[in-house]
Amino acid sequence: MNETTRRTFAKETLGSLLTMSLLETIFAEDLLAAEIKPITARWMAEVEAMSQELKGKKLPQRVWQKQMERLLNQVDLPDLLKFLDFDKLTRNIQFQERGERSVRAKFPEVEGLPKDLVFGHQIFALRKGRSVVPHGHNNMATSFIVLRGEFHGRHYDRLEDDRKTMIIKPTIDRQFGPGEYSTISDHKNNVHWFKATSETAFIFNIHVLDLNALSGVRNGRIYVDPNGEQLSGGRIRARKLKTAEAFKLYG
Numbered sequence: 001m002n003e004t005t006r007r008t009f010a011k012e013t014l015g016s017l018l019t020m021s022l023l024e025t026i027f028a029e030d031l032l033a034a035e036i037k038p039i040t041a042r043w044m045a046e047v048e049a050m051s052q053e054l055k056g057k058k059l060p061q062r063v064w065q066k067q068m069e070r071l072l073n074q075v076d077l078p079d080l081l082k083f084l085d086f087d088k089l090t091r092n093i094q095f096q097e098r099g100e101r102s103v104r105a106k107f108p109e110v111e112g113l114p115k116d117l118v119f120g121h122q123i124f125a126l127r128k129g130r131s132v133v134p135h136g137h138n139n140m141a142t143s144f145i146v147l148r149g150e151f152h153g154r155h156y157d158r159l160e161d162d163r164k165t166m167i168i169k170p171t172i173d174r175q176f177g178p179g180e181y182s183t184i185s186d187h188k189n190n191v192h193w194f195k196a197t198s199e200t201a202f203i204f205n206i207h208v209l210d211l212n213a214l215s216g217v218r219n220g221r222i223y224v225d226p227n228g229e230q231l232s233g234g235r236i237r238a239r240k241l242k243t244a245e246a247f248k249l250y251g
Helices: 003-029 031-055 061-072 077-083 086-090 243-250
Strands: 101-103 120-127 131-136 140-148 151-161 165-176 181-184 191-196 200-209 222-230 236-240
Touching (some): 031 061, 031 077, 031 200, 061 140, 061 181, 077 086, 077 140, 120 131, 120 191, 131 151, 131 243, 151 181, 165 181, 165 191, 165 222
Antiparallel strands (some): 101 120, 120 200, 131 191, 131 222, 140 181, 140 200, 151 191, 165 236, 222 236
């Protein structure tokens, strides 16, 4: 082997070793994912800033909904899935016989995103024909974006309450696919119902609780039967349900 050939061989070998070393470093430190994370991290940071304003009463609930819808419209869905480590999180998931399985995603530590967030978050996982059963909330605002699969989504404005019933009026009734979204608050689209129409379906939920901390009203779900008495103007008198009956009827 002459000197020129030796130099070429050594250069190519060293280049290959450096390439392998770099690839090992990238995969070991997850640098490929790190290149993607800042996109959604910045998005999450904006959600956090808005949620702080909402909780601090600097932002009305309806305005928060509009701003959340603007942000949801900008989501890079593949990036969000990587940020949530969706495939790993759902690889061996055990679906519920009725209703949804709730999975908590742990956000990666990235610059610009606080560790202690005002907003809560979870992924709902459902099999075909199972539902996030119809319910409303008190003292809370939330948003949903479909991560994978298809849903039939229905929303209702909550007009009146008494001890046994709730007067509601349909506002949304359509199919939701990946990347599609909706929002709710005490003032708009408060009652919601998502039924999975694909073999499996996943929806990401962001929520802000205790918007009126002095009210003493609990944040929990208020289950209702939207197939109730039809009233004038498209309104429905929906019977309030106990948890077991709600899941038996709609889960």
